[in-house]
Amino acid sequence: MRFVVTKVCGGGGKARAGVLHIGGGIETPALLLSTRKGLPSFVSCDLLASLPLPDSLLLHVCPTHFIEGPPMKTISNIGGLHRMLGLPDHILVAAAGDSIESLPSSEATNKFGASFDTPSGRRLVKPSDYMELVSCMKPNLWASLADEVPAWVTEKRNKTSVDRTLRWLDACIALDAAAGANSFGFIVGGSSIEQRRLCATEVAKRNVSGFWIGGFGLGDDIEERCSLLNAVTDCLPPEKPRLVSRLGLPEEVLEGVAAGIDLFDSTYIYQLTMGGFALIFPVDMVGREMQNGLFNNDGGDSTKINLRATTYRKDTSRLVDSCSCFTCQNHTRAYLNHLLNVHEMLAQILLEIHNTHHYLRFFRSIREAINVGEFDVFRQQFVKKRRAHITAAVL
Numbered sequence: 210m211r212f213v214v215t216k217v218c219g220g221g222g223k224a225r226a227g228v229l230h231i232g233g234g235i236e237t238p239a240l241l242l243s244t245r246k247g248l249p250s251f252v253s254c255d256l257l258a259s260l261p262l263p264d265s266l267l268l269h270v271c272p273t274h275f276i277e278g279p280p281m282k283t284i285s286n287i288g289g290l291h292r293m294l295g296l297p298d299h300i301l302v303a304a305a306g307d308s309i310e311s312l313p314s315s316e317a318t319n320k321f322g323a324s325f326d327t328p329s330g331r332r333l334v335k336p337s338d339y340m341e342l343v344s345c346m347k348p349n350l351w352a353s354l355a356d357e358v359p360a361w362v363t364e365k366r367n368k369t370s371v372d373r374t375l376r377w378l379d380a381c382i383a384l385d386a387a388a389g390a391n392s393f394g395f396i397v398g399g400s401s402i403e404q405r406r407l408c409a410t411e412v413a414k415r416n417v418s419g420f421w422i423g424g425f426g427l428g429d430d431i432e433e434r435c436s437l438l439n440a441v442t443d444c445l446p447p448e449k450p451r452l453v454s455r456l457g458l459p460e461e462v463l464e465g466v467a468a469g470i471d472l473f474d475s476t477y478i479y480q481l482t483m484g485g486f487a488l489i490f491p492v493d494m495v496g497r498e499m500q501n502g503l504f505n506n507d508g509g510d511s512t513k514i515n516l517r518a519t520t521y522r523k524d525t526s527r528l529v530d531s532c533s534c535f536t537c538q539n540h541t542r543a544y545l546n547h548l549l550n551v552h553e554m555l556a557q558i559l560l561e562i563h564n565t566h567h568y569l570r571f572f573r574s575i576r577e578a579i580n581v582g583e584f585d586v587f588r589q590q591f592v593k594k595r596r597a598h599i600t601a602a603v604l
């Protein structure tokens with residue numbers, strides 16, 4: 210893997226565009242699509258090909274989803290996860306936890322390994338177990354095992370989490386035959402700027418090819434997040450990619466990009482889809498003022514609409530007029546409303562296709578904005594419109 214920063218925002222800004230060279234080239238800032246047991250929840254292999262390329266090639270896979278699956282040796286004998294899933298060209302990035310099925314359980318984590326709440330109960334995963342999973346699955350990249358803690362833990366527990374995460378990183382690198390060439394060092398530190406800096410500085414000394422910044426989205430204070438993110442990225446070498454997990458709202462992504470984050474891993478699309486929501490906010494807005502009225506509010510919150518609302522029962526329009534996705538090209542809001550009301554899984558399939566498509570276009574717009582030197586304007590306009598909408602809704 211090779212990473213090249215191609216553009217950094219001027220005026221003291223930290224937002225940057227780059228290219229992740231792995232297989233082909235993936236432009237950043239970019240999104241990792243979340244998966245359940247290998248594939249996005251409602252998008253099968255053939256439909257994956259209909260998503261924008263190469264933007265949709267990055268997939269986050271959870272080794273912990275496979276603990277109770279086929280024996281690891283079987284996956285290894287098949288040739289790894291790429292062959293098992295039938296996705297030879299996708300870039301699989303392995304990281305132990307997710308926000309849906311495999312949540313970190315900080316109370317049950319101990320000095321031997323990290324604990325996760327899974328559908329089959331709580332599982333303790335030691336670095337050696339984890340690296341065995343990784344070596345059998347053969348992902349393109351993997352993040353080290355971490356002791357992620359929520360924001361409200363004591364300073365002492367936070368410090369322990371940093372110590373353990375660093376120790377497990379060393380253990381993981383020692384167990385990896387490729388000596389860390391494809392590893393992302395996990396950075397924790399909770400809501401302590403001091404621990405965040407310490408962890409980032411220590412991880413940066415290791416032989417890793419990038420950084421996985423975790424511990425956000427676990428009860429942390431939104432006001433504090435910006436300074437925590439900046440404290441971390443200030444300690445990292447500019448030439449290696451930085452990924453942040455669990456930040457998925459459009460404003461959160463913009464905040465991360467402004468702090469110098471290159472990759473995002475979140476279950477936002479899944480959460481939207483399960484709630485019956487479709488993203489509708491304007492994405493092609495680089496270089497021009499966002500038009501009033503584009504931030505629609507029919508049952509949503511200005512970035513999305515709730516297709517379950519009765520107002521869509523007779524709505525024969527597309528989700529988004531300018532969207533080229535399969536759903537928008539073939540179906541109406543009324544049909545999606547009907548599918549949701551009769552509990553047809555096709556509703557989630559069609560929604561996930563659109564939401565993924567739309568969100569990847571949002572990332573493309575962010576890259577365009579950085580490349581033409583307009584990221585700050587882009588971000589300010591987006592946040593301003595959202596605030597104006599929220600204020601109007603409250604009044």
Ligand SMILES: [Zn+2]
Pocket residue numbers: 528529532533534535536537538562563564566567
């Ligand atoms: Zn669409």
